[in-house]
Amino acid sequence: MSESPTPPPRPSVLGRGSYPEALRIGEILRKExxxxxxxxxxxxxxxxxxxxPVSESYFALRDFTFGYEPWHLELSLGAWAADGLLAIFFFLVGLELxxxxxxxxxxxxxxxxxxxxAAVGGVIVPAIIYAVINLTSPETLRGWAIPTATDIAFAVAVLAIIGSHLPSALRIFxxxxxxxxxxxxxxxxxxxxxxxxxxxPMLLALIPLALYIFLAQKFRFFFGTKNAAAWLILLPLGLITWGLVHAxxxxxxxxxxxxxFAIPVIRSQKAGGPDAGPGxxxxFEHRFRPISAGVAVPIFAFFSAGVAVDGWDGFVSALTDPxxxxxxxxxVLGKPVGILGTTWLVTRVTKATLDKSLKWIDIFGVSLLAGIGFTVxxxxxxxxxGLGSPHDEHAKVGILAASLIAAILASTVLVTRNKKYKAAEESDAVDSDHDGIPDVYQQGN
Known part of the structure; x- marks a missing residue:
């Protein structure tokens, strides 16, 4: 009697990936x-x-306006931070994606x-939950998109504080x-x-944007290895595009x-071959990430997070607002349900399994961490x-409270796994042949 054929191994998901990618992600997260x-x-x-007692000076500073009105740029400091500085943050989002x-x-x-x-599930489920809770109020229903985003800088700061040795696969995730x-x-x-x-202005914005895209794609041809030339030409075009889009x-x-999105990510080999230098x-990532993480986002947080709660009664009133x-x-609930649920569903549909180095509790911990929605x-x-409106103030209280709760819950879960993460990190660092690449990445595990 012939033996039945061995079933093919099930594919795994959320593996550690390539070593260059692990190094790159690690460097990004260190900056964040x-x-x-x-x-x-x-x-x-x-x-x-x-x-x-001097709260009036904070709000006076936040609401101080300056700029050129004919160009629709007479804005408050708070608006400059939201419209201007956060554009740097989203520039990096486009680059990274x-x-x-x-x-x-x-x-x-x-x-x-x-x-x-998982990201899509982590957007849809929180939006639905918010909408259901505010379904009877068209005025508050407008905020359905507030809980859709994860603040990577805040989340990584939590990881740094709890000393988590989160595996490379989970960091990339x-x-x-x-x-x-x-x-x-x-x-x-x-x-x-x-x-x-x-x-x-929308149509006019297409002109500097098209020129910016063309010059960025032909970077080596027009600028050679002189990066300063690219800054002197591309940066003004970017600022003009930003101004027209704003208007x-x-x-x-x-x-x-x-x-x-317009910036090329693959090095051109036509100008100097492999020694042509960085793309x-x-x-831009090297130059702009410190500005975004160290200046733009903290300043935006400073002008956006300041909310007067008027004592305990005001705090309770804010928290009871739908x-x-x-x-x-x-x-706190929708993010982990959306992320964990979608991840599980995809693995079931594709008949895949989690990488052997991970367990579902790890995905749960990361999904809780993703509930830290702050900047966006x-x-x-x-x-x-509207900045400073009662619902805006209550929304900020909700965002701050939710981010704090999510951080505490995620820390509780991830700390229990930290010993396992540390052991895996030490194992992944073994380089027995001393070639600079850990053995696990060469074995394809």
Whole structure:
């Protein structure tokens, strides 16, 4: 009697990926750790100042306006931070997303389907939960998109504080989740939160944007290895594009994503061959990430997180507003349900299994961490209800409370796994042949 054939092995998902990708992600997250600590510090300072005896000076500073009105650029400091500085943050979102899908591990559909699907689930479920809680109030229903995004800087800062040795696969998963749902959030902003559209500046914006794209793609041909020339030409074109997009009524951060998408991520081999130096994407990422993480996002957090709660009664009143309730439930419950549920569903449909180095409790911990919605959530709250309005203030209380709860819950789960992560990290670092590449990456495990 012949033996039955051995069934083929089931594919695994969320493996460690390639070594260059692990190094790159590790470097990005190290920078974001510093930025996350600055972000949290800026938010705490804003909260203390906004509830101090000199709170009027905080709001006077936030609402101080300057700029050139004929160009629709007479804005408050808070608006400059939201429309201007966050454009740098979203420029990096565009750069990172393109880098992942063009040259990173996620160009392989089998590797990208799980984190991308999980990010989509982590957007849809929180939005539905918020909408259900606020279904009877058209005024508050407008904030349905507030709990859709994950703040990677804040999340990584939490990892740094708890000393987590999160495996490379989970770090890549977390970063991809954050980048993809930030992209979804900016798409939502462009579609649902653009008001009083002006078609003349919108069409005019296409001219500098097209020139920017053309010169960026032909970077080596026009600029050779002189990076300063690229800055002197591309940066002004980017600023003009940003100004025209802002004047058109589309939120100006959308321009940041478009400009990031325009940058090539693969080095040109026509100008100097393999010794031509870093590509434009690498140059811009290296230069702009410290500005974004260390300056732009913390300043935005400082001007957006300051909310006066008027004592304990005011705090309780804010937390009982359906806006805050919807945000807290959506981020703390909806995010992990959406991410974990979608990840499980994809593995079932594709008949795949988690990589042998991971367990479902690890995905659960990361999905809880993804419930830290801060930077983009604060931005969407302002767009939904207007800076300084009662619902905006209550939304901020909800965002801060939800982010804190999510951080505590995620820390509790991940700390219990930290010993396992540390052992895996030490094992993954073994390089028995001393060639600079850990053995596990050469074995294809």
């Amino acid at each position: 750790t510093v930025g996350g600590i600055l972000l949290v510090a800026a938010a705490v300072i804003a909260l203390i100042w906004a509830n101090s 393109k880098r992942e899908f063009v040259a990173g591990d996620l160009r392989d559909i089998s590797k990208s389907i799980v984190p991308v699907a 977390l970063l991809t989740l954050a980048v993809v749902d930030d992209l979804i959030a900016i798409t939502i902003i462009a579609v649902f939160y653009s008001t009083d559209l002006q078609f003349t 058109s009524g589309i939120h100006a951060t959308v321009a940041g994503v478009l400009l990031g 434009l994407s690498e140059i 806006v805050a309730v919807g945000i807290i439930v959506a981020l 959530s604060l931005l969407v709250a302002e767009l939904s209800f």
